[in-house]
Amino acid sequence: MVDPDRLRDSFLHTAADGTSWRIGDGPAFAALASLPDHVASAFVAAEDARFFRHHGFDLHQIERSLAVDLREGRLLRGGSTISQQLVKNLFLGRQRTLARKFQEAVLTWRIEANLSKPRILEIYLNLIELGPGIYGVAAAARHWFGVEPRRLTLSQAAFLAGLTPAPTTLSRRLREAGRQTPEMQGRVEQVLRAMRQNGSISRDQEQRALREPLALPALARVDSRAPGLGQSAAGGANERGAN
Numbered sequence: 001m002v003d004p005d006r007l008r009d010s011f012l013h014t015a016a017d018g019t020s021w022r023i024g025d026g027p028a029f030a031a032l033a034s035l036p037d038h039v040a041s042a043f044v045a046a047e048d049a050r051f052f053r054h055h056g057f058d059l060h061q062i063e064r065s066l067a068v069d070l071r072e073g074r075l076l077r078g079g080s081t082i083s084q085q086l087v088k089n090l091f092l093g094r095q096r097t098l099a100r101k102f103q104e105a106v107l108t109w110r111i112e113a114n115l116s117k118p119r120i121l122e123i124y125l126n127l128i129e130l131g132p133g134i135y136g137v138a139a140a141a142r143h144w145f146g147v148e149p150r151r152l153t154l155s156q157a158a159f160l161a162g163l164t165p166a167p168t169t170l171s172r173r174l175r176e177a178g179r180q181t182p183e184m185q186g187r188v189e190q191v192l193r194a195m196r197q198n199g200s201i202s203r204d205q206e207q208r209a210l211r212e213p214l215a216l217p218a219l220a221r222v223d224s225r226a227p228g229l230g231q232s233a234a235g236g237a238n239e240r241g242a243n
Helices: 004-008 037-047 059-072 082-091 098-114 117-125 136-145 154-163 167-177 182-197 203-211
Strands: 011-014 020-023
Touching: 004 098, 004 117, 037 082, 037 117, 037 154, 037 182, 082 098, 082 117, 136 154, 154 167, 154 182, 154 203, 167 182, 182 203
Parallel strands: none
Antiparallel strands: 011 020
């Protein structure tokens, strides 16, 4: 039986592609308190705007997702909260069954009951895939921008948050283009707009971030270990759809 209580302390996590790292200490870990506020705010705005107001399940988002799915006649829009995403990545496989959904609900409730919101968010930021084989904001900051996570700018944070729905696909398109793409620029603008709308940043901060040149040194490097140039070893399976 999985035990959410173990998440209170440092623990070793292994992703589907076999990558292992410690969450809680070590060079791959970025403590929430060490990050600029806009890093966490970018991911919350992009993924779960009501994160600090719900208890693991956002009925408003579920209703919106259901409306989109019913209108389109197929599953298109996920309604998962950050807490639910954390449960899926830590404890559950990708199978879509009623039993899995029930287990997800129970584990989400247990995590929300036993961990603080900042701790849930901290684990999430150190777990999320932000490129093929790139897990957590520390690895992503170093890979995409060549900086330590504590030095991420507002536009860089918005870029990383914009990768979350489809990190492997978006990374591949960026590598193929060799530069920032209109698609990713649109995602950056969307994240910044969401941050401004929820009060995380001001309009002036939004406009300054939009004017900031977003250099991507990762695109100038050829890394034969990265599966994003061809067939993704695991990232494709990890991309989030409607769950």
